[in-house]
Amino acid sequence: MLKQRMLKQRIAFLILSIISIGILISMGSIFAIIFVNGFSVLNWNFLTSITSFDFKGMPHGGIGPAIVGTFMVTGLGLAFAVPVGVISGIFLSEYKNRGKLFNFLRMMVANLAGVPSVVHGLFGLAVFVVLFRFGFSILSSALTLSILALPIIIMTTENAMRDVPNELREGAFALGSKRWQSALMVVFPVSLPKVLTGIILASARIAGETAPILFTGATLYLAHFPTALNQQFMALPYTIYGLMTTSINIEASTNFAYGIAFVLIALITLMNITVMIFRSIKRKMEV
């Protein structure tokens, strides 16, 4: 009996190990391939200068405008999405946390999260570019991306707030707190690390999106850095797409594209590390 149980245990452990190792290997190989192929083009010039093509269609120079463009639309998109998303999440958790309206709102948020990003692009084109006359611009793209980020931020904020034990709310209410005082002064500070994680996840998501910016402001090639919000812009993911599909010399462009992918992944990893550092500092302050 004991032997048989030991054997079952061993087999289960073996299967789990194989699966975990498989996941690690596939993740690792993605990073490895991008790193090996992209590393050769990486240098300071690649990060800061403007792209140019020679007569064979070979890209030269760097992706400075695309990096700046990605930062601008991501940053601006978050500037729109974070206040609205966090306030909505707090509202759903602390105010309208049951009943028909709540269920309806929650379902709408979940639906919004499930909408394919190309549909966001079309929406952005119809509303921001055409209706609001923001044109084909950084502003239109940032607004479109903010709508993509919104459900992620709302849901993570709501869940983070809900995870805070009710005893803390009651403690605040028992002292004569109004609902917003308990929400903002007690519950929100506790949920902040999780809220921040949600914001970073959302920003990583929108920094890598192509479809929503495709119809609203991104362009394949610019010979200058963006200087105003009503201009078109280059962005990292769309530049990869452009190099790999429309370049006359795709072979020669591949390494360049890998270089861009490397930069994009490095940026997103950097954001995640920032959050981890922030969370560990916060945890240390609390203990």
Added chain:
Amino acid sequence: MDIDLKVKNLSAYFGQKKILDSISLEIPSRSIVAIIGPSGCGKSTFLRTINRMNDRFDDFHSTGSIIFKGRDTMEYPVEELRKEIGMVFQKPNPFPKSIYENVVFGLKIQGIRDKKILDEKANQSLMAASLYEEVKDRLSTNAYKLSGGQQQRLCIARALAVSPKILLLDEPTSAIDPIATKQIENVLKNIKKDITIVIVTHNINQAARIADYVAFFYMGRLIEFGKSEKVLNSPAEKLTEEYLTGTYG
């Protein structure tokens, strides 16, 4: 004898379920009233109905009245009522903030920002809760660093800081060791000269040690209420006697 709270025919329901059945009782000023009774007898619900803590639940409603300072508690803005009637919970629930910020929280939400007033109130309340000596040199450390008993005394200090007339305590020592329990009981005996205390306890010995009056609840009804020596030593009701002698409980 002054009366602080007049409870008249109070019934309370969660959904269809009747939790309290026409409770009538008068709570005298500056005394300790202990509410005892078996689990599920409605003693916590009764306590939480006084400061309207159960209003948070959609399916809760009550009939009858609780008169505080000549007005029905339902007529007060709920925040006003809770400033006057403080509460300490079963499990210590300090905020994850510094000791100081915990104590002055109730004042800050009233908009009091004057550092002098806040400091003075913080010190007074910590002294009243006999916590001052233990924490005076580390007011800025996180309240979670305190022991369970200290945290509970911090919660008492936090409640005292807004100068309530009545303090409700819901089994405040059930999660705490005997020595810390003793300290909290002493705190309560000291502050009753200024404040009326209503304490729910499942510990009859605790009621005997600190209470001036005892109310015995059973199945949502008030069976017996009176001076604590009377109720605990020679109860008038058979149910009370059975509970005290451990026939059930």
